[in-house]
Amino acid sequence: MSLKHLLLVGALALLAACSSNTPVIDESLSESELYRKAQVDLDAKNYGAAVETLRALEARYPFGRYADQAQLELIYAYYQNVEAEAATASADRFIRLHPTHPNVDYAYYIRGLASFNRDRGIIERFLPLDMTRRDPGAARDSFNDFAQLINRYPNSQYAPDARARMVYLRNLLAAYDVNVGHYYLKRGAYLAAANRGRYIxxxxxxxxxxxxGLALMVAGYNRLAMYDLADSALQTLQLNYPDHPALVDGKFKHHIEPAEADLDWLEATSVGVIDAVTAPPPRMAKTQMEREMERQYQDAVDALPREIRVGGQEAGRTFWNKITFGLID
Incomplete structure (x- = not known):
């Protein structure tokens, strides 16, 4: 690790230590004031303070009118505060408590994002990181989370982004298995390498x-003197991937250790997802307060006497209704 990276790690650690003080939440604040304060913290990207405020709101008013919304906002705040485990736990809790909530798809989405970035902590986001050589557990969890979102809510506004990330994750998992197969070849575990290629x-x-995967099968079967299987895999490779790096003038010449450029397709086929890894996820389209204001306005409009309504009501009146001043509908 270079000196520049060491200095960056030290600066980030110092910053985290300096910002670890837990803010004190005034106990006299009402439910509405707490929720408003949380919104101000979120708008200011002060996610640590937003977490504490939302937790206080949920603890003091567990059955209040902002309880459900506070739980959703808390999932988002945890995620933005790089607390992936807390975000996942909060999302799981919301899904368990509110399985039919109109915004439960948001909890599934953020849970998938939390797993997606679980191995990308604050330090890792600024350092070189080859995700194809790391434990794929988080990638599998994220893929499954996004799959649940799409299966349950195919028309969700978050489904398109989830599908794009699933394409990237599937390519990532496949690339991980390619690296595992090359490792087996290097160690002389030829049957394991061939089986890994077949699995891919x-x-x-x-x-x-x-x-x-086909190249791994050819290399592994050749080393095992299973030439019929090797020839079958080679013909498939030549037919479908004539420009594969393992082929030189159409003949098989496999390299044991994959070069860095061999997995460039992972980035090229990621549908722009890699660039979006550090992009913040969307917040809820409307806050609880905005929805309540709209509902109260609509209730007030509906409560108006029919005679004084304007707009669509006037336009819908019949000719006889107008000339008789409402006596005849």
């Missing part, structure tokens, strides 16, 4: 890693 071909169809 069978389970990651329509990903660029299929060509690498």
């Amino acid at each position: 071909v069978e389970n990651f169809q329509q990903t660029p890693a299929v060509g690498d």
Whole structure:
């Protein structure tokens, strides 16, 4: 690690230590005041303070009119404060307590994002990081979370982004298995390498890693003197991936250790997701206060006497209703 990276890590650690003081929440604040304060903190990107305010709101008014919204905002605040585990736990709790809530899809979405970025902490976001060589557990969890969102709420406003991230995650998982297969080849575990290549071909169809899986099968079977299987895999590789790096003038010449450029397709086929990894997720479209104001306004409009309503009501009156001043509908 270079000196520049060490200085950056030290600065971030110092900043985290300096900002660890828990703010004191005034106990005299009402439910509306607490919720308003949380919104101000979120708008100012002061996510640590927003977490404490929302937690205080939920603890003091667990059955208040802002309780559900506070729980959703808390999931978002945890995520933005780089507390992936807390965000996941809060999302799970909301889904368990409110399975039919109109905004429960948001909880599924943020839960998927939390898993998506679980291995990308504050330090890792500023340092070189090859995700294809790390434990794929978080990637699998994120893929499953997004899959649940799409299966349950296919028309959700968050579904398109979830689908794009699933494409990236599937490519990432396939690339991880490619690295595992090359490791087996390097260690002389040829049967394990061939089996890993077959697993890629069978389970990651329509990903660029299929060509690498076939190359692993050819290399592994050749080393095991299983030439019929090797030739079959080679013909499939030549037919479908004639420009694969393992082929030189159409002949197989496999490299044991994959070069850095071999997995560039992961970034090229990620539908712009890698650039969006550090982008903040959207907050709820409307806050609880905004929805309440709209509802109160609509209730007031509906309570107006019919004679003084304007706009659409006047336009819908019949000819006889107008000339008889409302006596005849």
